[in-house]
Amino acid sequence: MKVEQEFLELSDKDNSFKSYLDQRGIEVGKFDTYKEKDKLPIIRKIQFVVLLRNYYKDKDGKNKSRRRPPDYYGGFPNICRAMEHNPRMLIGIMNMFIHSAKESGSIPIHLQLKNLNNFFESYRALLSTIAVDSTYRNYNTIYDLIEKIAKSFRKQILGDRFQAEPKGSLIFKKSSNEHLSDAIGLALNSGALIVDKDDASSFHDIVDIKNTRCRLSYLFSHHFGLLMTNPREIDLIDLLEDFNIVNESINVVQPSLNHSRQMDLL
Secondary structure, three states, X not given: OOHHHHHHHHHHHOHHHHHHHHHOOOOOOXXXXXXXXXXXXXXXXXXXXXXXXXXXXXXXXXXXOOOOOOHHHOOHHHHHHHOOOOHHXXXXXXXXXXXXXXXXXXXXXXXXXXXXXXXXXHHHHHHOOOEEEOOOOOXXXXXXXXXXXXXXXXXXXXXXXXXXXXXXXXXXXXXXXXXXXXXXXXXXXXXXXXXXXXOHHHOOOOOOHHHOEEEEOHHHHHHHOOOOOOOEEEEHHXXXXXXXXXXXXXXXXXXXXXXXXXXHHO
16 A cells, blocks of 8 residues: 555544644645655654554544454565564574465465464563562563563554654653562563664663663554654653553562573573
């Protein structure tokens, strides 16, 4: 589907998005006339938010459940992103594609998404074995915490009001994060959280969590309907306030895989 069609469909069912376009003088149907010095950068910046929002909204602007993720998550570049360019994981998922490639010479999108989901389910099962000791019953494992973060980021994209720059990365500036430091460290060590650094060699070189910015692994993106970019940041404590656990003590119950990394787990 062309970008213009995505914009048109979403503006028809989402008044907040229509208002966003009107305020910036963007007219659907005139995209070919826009230049870099005009409105083209705005269109390019929001196009993936528009795609996801349009896919998951019904004609009345309400969120609907979808059994299949959008095609946005398919294709070789996005498969590599979802695997975090991890050689072992890439080999694993490419092996899943061999039969289809030999038989038909292509790997259809539905098969790509199916195998992405297989990887996700395996990873979810592993993260669900890493227990946390908390009095708050909704947080029993590292995956429980990651799931709440992911759902909060999804709400940024699919909430009632269109947001051109939804928040989707984490910082830990506030001192309240200290009681979550063990859980954060283990999530980083297992690859569920990825440090936002240009130098891949410094992936686990974290001296001070307060100076760290990170994001969820892109392996979660297709399941929760998240962007595969580096969005705006939000402090973890601010994000968790909606779930009423900011004053809770969460301690990691060290499992046998507590020093494993994502490449070892999958």
